[in-house]
Amino acid sequence: MHEHPLQRFFKSLREQPVFAWERFQMRDVLVINHPLCQAVFSRQGAQLLHFQPTGQKPWLWCAAKWPQVGAIRGGVPVCWPWYGRHPSENAWPSHGWARLIDWKLLDSSTDDDGVRLHWQLQLCDWQVDLHAHLGETLELRLSTEHQDELPCQLSHALHAYWRIGNVGEIALSGLDGAQGYDQLSRQVCQQQGELRVDGGCQRVFQHEGELQLKDHAWQRELCIDTGDSADTVVWHPGSRPLLGVSFNEASGFVCVESAMAGASLAPGERAHLSLQARAGG
Numbered sequence: 486m487h488e489h490p491l492q493r494f495f496k497s498l499r500e501q502p503v504f505a506w507e508r509f510q511m512r513d514v515l516v517i518n519h520p521l522c523q524a525v526f527s528r529q530g531a532q533l534l535h536f537q538p539t540g541q542k543p544w545l546w547c548a549a550k551w552p553q554v555g556a557i558r559g560g561v562p563v564c565w566p567w568y569g570r571h572p573s574e575n576a577w578p579s580h581g582w583a584r585l586i587d588w589k590l591l592d593s594s595t596d597d598d599g600v601r602l603h604w605q606l607q608l609c610d611w612q613v614d615l616h617a618h619l620g621e622t623l624e625l626r627l628s629t630e631h632q633d634e635l636p637c638q639l640s641h642a643l644h645a646y647w648r649i650g651n652v653g654e655i656a657l658s659g660l661d662g663a664q665g666y667d668q669l670s671r672q673v674c675q676q677q678g679e680l681r682v683d684g685g686c687q688r689v690f691q692h693e694g695e696l697q698l699k700d701h702a703w704q705r706e707l708c709i710d711t712g713d714s715a716d717t718v719v720w721h722p723g724s725r726p727l728l729g730v731s732f733n734e735a736s737g738f739v740c741v742e743s744a745m746a747g748a749s750l751a752p753g754e755r756a757h758l759s760l761q762a763r764a765g766g
């Protein structure tokens with residue numbers, strides 16, 4: 486298993502500041518070094534690319550090689566203001582504009598509990614805010630509003646790539662009985678027992694509460710909470726090649742995402758999405 490590509494920023498023996506901007510693969514990245522955790526965000530997409538509580542293995546996966554322009558595959562891409570294909574514009578990029586654009590970092594602070602960051606993106610009449618709290622646990626909250634005169638369609642996701650020992654040796658529990666839709670077989674489905682994703686998986690579940698990502702190879706359990714208003718999407722490409730990602734690399738992640746399918750958002754109304762994770766076991 487390769488080292489996480491962003492662990493390179495934490496090798497120095499000299500004392501490092503809590504927040505430091507660096508350049509990496511033609512992007513600005515914010516390197517965070519706190520006694521409780523190490524983390525890296527890219528300004529592009531306000532994307533959390535690396536998160537590692539002290540003394541643990543990394544929780545998030547990230548591709549080693551990034552395209553010169555375009556989406557960075559890894560961490561927690563913010564898919565916004567649409568998720569998946571645009572409902573009417575076929576030529577528009579998959580998963581929306583937010584992961585392709587630089588966001589503003591409005592605030593960053595640190596205390597004994599970890600670090601807090603507030604990122605914002607304003608686009609036409611729309612505003613989206615991402616609040617992050619990182620320490621022993623991971624917490625991301627996304628909130629959207631617009632000032633258009635009419636209700637607008639929104640769909641969005643926190644598309645987390647979780648780092649695992651090997652995709653063939655993981656199981657997701659906590660989904661037993663959940664109703665869902667299998668986008669590969671294009672059929673509704675109901676989960677029975679644990680979900681294994683070896684061979685590919687693209688399912689959307691209506692599910693509330695925590696689920697457990699059990700990683701037998703790494704003997705680790707992560708408890709993931711996608712909040713109460715969202716769908717839980719489980720995705721892995723199986724043997725389908727991903728541009729710029731080797732088969733070996735791809736066996737080191739599974740996506741468990743907090744997502745909301747298309748909904749109508751009235752002017753001034755706020756839509757929320759959250760993703761939390763803690764070490765279990």
Ligand SMILES: O=P(O)(O)OC[C@H]1O[C@@H](O)[C@H](O)[C@@H](O)[C@@H]1O
Pocket residue numbers: 556579580644687718720742
């Ligand atoms: O390659 P992208 O645009 O980052 O998307 C990755 C995957 O994201 C998943 O959430 C979708 O279900 C897949 O269909 C898609 O392939």
